[in-house]
Amino acid sequence: MDFKGRADDLRLLNGQLSSVTAGIGGTRGRAVIVTGRRRVGKSRLVQEFCDRSGLPYVLFQATRGRNPAAERAEFVSAVTCSPFxxxxxxxxxxxxxxxxALRTASIAAGDDSPSVVVIDEVPWLVEQDSEFEGALQTIWDRHLSAKPVLLVLVGSDLSVMEALQTHGRPFFGRATKMTVRPLHLADVQEMTALPAAEAVDAQLVTGGFPEIVQSWEQGISRAEFFRKSFSNPLAPLLVAGELSLLGEFPESSRSRAVLEAIGSGERTYSAIAAQASSSGALPSGTLAPILNTLQNKRIVAADLPLSTNSDTKNKRYRIEDSYLRFWLACLERAIPLIERGRGDLAVKRVERSWTAWRGRAVEPLIRESLLRLLPDEQWAEVEAVGGWWNRQNNPEIDLVGADRAGVANAIRFVGSIKWLEERPFDRHDYDALARSVLAVPGTEMSTPLVAVSRSGAAADLPMAACWGPEDLVRAWR
Incomplete structure (x- = not known):
């Protein structure tokens, strides 16, 4: 299958390789830690990078739970069979x-010509053998770093991969880190050949996970994609979510229950605690560590209201990647219908809740896209884009542009998101926003009002700016 997208990730890896080739830096060799969520395409990216480099490389992938002696033998065999x-x-x-075992790579690698050594699923090696990290540091310091070698360490367990870089750990300070994220909006549009507004829908449904995006036939609508996917219980859209969750959270775990509570739409700490337990609310001593772990794994995000006041206790939680959010909210309950051949009913159920689900799910994507567009000439001092709410969510402001994240010094704009087909941002929407603007600490009557709309805005509104689907896609190009 053709490799598409990932231009930025390939550019970063090529930059590290160029440093090795040019002999730039304190050591001849360079080490890169590549991390990211499971199924995001890290291994495929690294394979493509190695193939395109035209250099000799060895790519070793660990196996979870395997005997350490067998793993070492497999690594040596991979080096022996390499073109080094x-x-x-x-x-x-x-x-x-x-x-x-690692010494064999330094012996086999050339002294004069560049080469690449890839070790995939590093967390499993750390889990199997407590001596692996120390051995990696020793061989890197004494041998590999003195050769024109690019060492690429790949892993999906974000906490373990980040720990490799922690002060006091053996490999601390020896590698740069890059995070592979799902395909972005511009990549998804290119791969699906959809208009900008429909590409946003595709981004929300697939989360940018390559295997799901690749199953979306070019040019077909969201409704047609649902119909085709729901007619096949083995479609990537359906199975990727369960595989991702089972890889990290057994069905019986409390973490899974917390994820399902957030995925069902609960956003506050107390609501999640109540929803995640069948007998009373989860105690704080149980829920708080789970939420911390989910945030460390980049599965759950916690948002705070953005204004000139501090409000650190008014968090709102959400599933960080939109595909898993969609799977938990809409697909998990549809799978039994699909498995008994009633994909038609599943499509109807998902379509009934689609507009409401999308209206909330698109907000983080819009804020992230605006952060890529700004600052610009009009909004030269906007460095943060968020939302604002009080504890009653009345009002709840979709967009706040500020001079910095956290506690802002100044609010530069306040805005609303209306992501509806065939209805533009109109006078009613504008008046509702204007009535709420002074609720946000740091605003004034003169604070500019903006909008993001799927279907544009009425022409007679005194808006400072209105962004649409094409602007969102442009932000990622």
Whole structure:
């Protein structure tokens, strides 16, 4: 299958490789930690990078739960079978520890020509053998860093991969880090060949996960994509969510219950605590660590109202990637229908809740897109875009542009999001926004009003700006 998108990620990796080739830096070798959520396409990206480089490389992928001795033997075998100039020097070598196994890569790699060493699923190696990190540091410091080698360490467990860079850990300070995220909006539009507004829908449904985006036939509508996917219980749209969750959270775990509560639409701490337990609310001592873990894994995000006042206790939680949010809210309950051949009913149920679900789900994407467009000539001092709400959610402001995140010094604009087909942002929407603007701490009557609308805005409104679907896509190009 053709590789599409990921231009920025490939550029970052190529930049590291160029430093190795040009001999730039304190050491000849360079190390990169590549992390990101499961199923986001890290392994495919690194494989494509290696293939395009035209350089000799070895790519080793660990196996979870495997015997450490078998893993070391497999690593040595991968090095032996690689196109490295010195691969024959380690043929038949038997490694009794990771120091010896990793040493084979430094022996086989050339002294004069650049090469690439990839170790995939590093967290599983750390889990299997407590000596792996120390061995990696030793071999890197003594041998690999002195050669023109790009070492790429790949892993999906974000907490483990970030811990590799923690002060006091053996590999601290030896690698740069890049995070592979789902495909962005412009990539999704290119791959689906959809108009901008429909590409936004595709982004929300697929979350930018490559295997799901690739299953979206070019040019077909969202409704047709649902119909085709719901006629096949094995469609990527349906199975990727369960596989992703089972990989990290067993069905019986409290974390899974908390995720399902947030996915069903609960946003406040107390509401999540009540929804995630079948017998009374989850106690704070149970829920708080779970939420912290989910945020560390980049599965759940916690948003705070943006204004000139501090309000750190008024958090609103959400599932960070829109696909998992869609799967938990709409698809999980539809799967039993689909499995018994009633995909038609599943389509109707999802379509009934689609407009309401999308109206909330599109907000984080819009804010992130505006952050990529701003600051610009009109909004030269906007460095943060968020929302604002009080504890009663009355009012709840979709967009707040400020000079900085956290507690702002100045509010530069306040706005509303209206993401509806065939209805533009109109006078009624404008008046509702104008009535609410002074509720946001730091605003004045003269604070500019803006909108983001799927269907444009009425011509007679005194708006400072109105962004549409094409602007959102442009932000990612």
């Amino acid at each position: 100039s010195g691969a024959e020097l380690v043929s038949g070598f038997s490694a009794t520890d990771w120091n010896q």
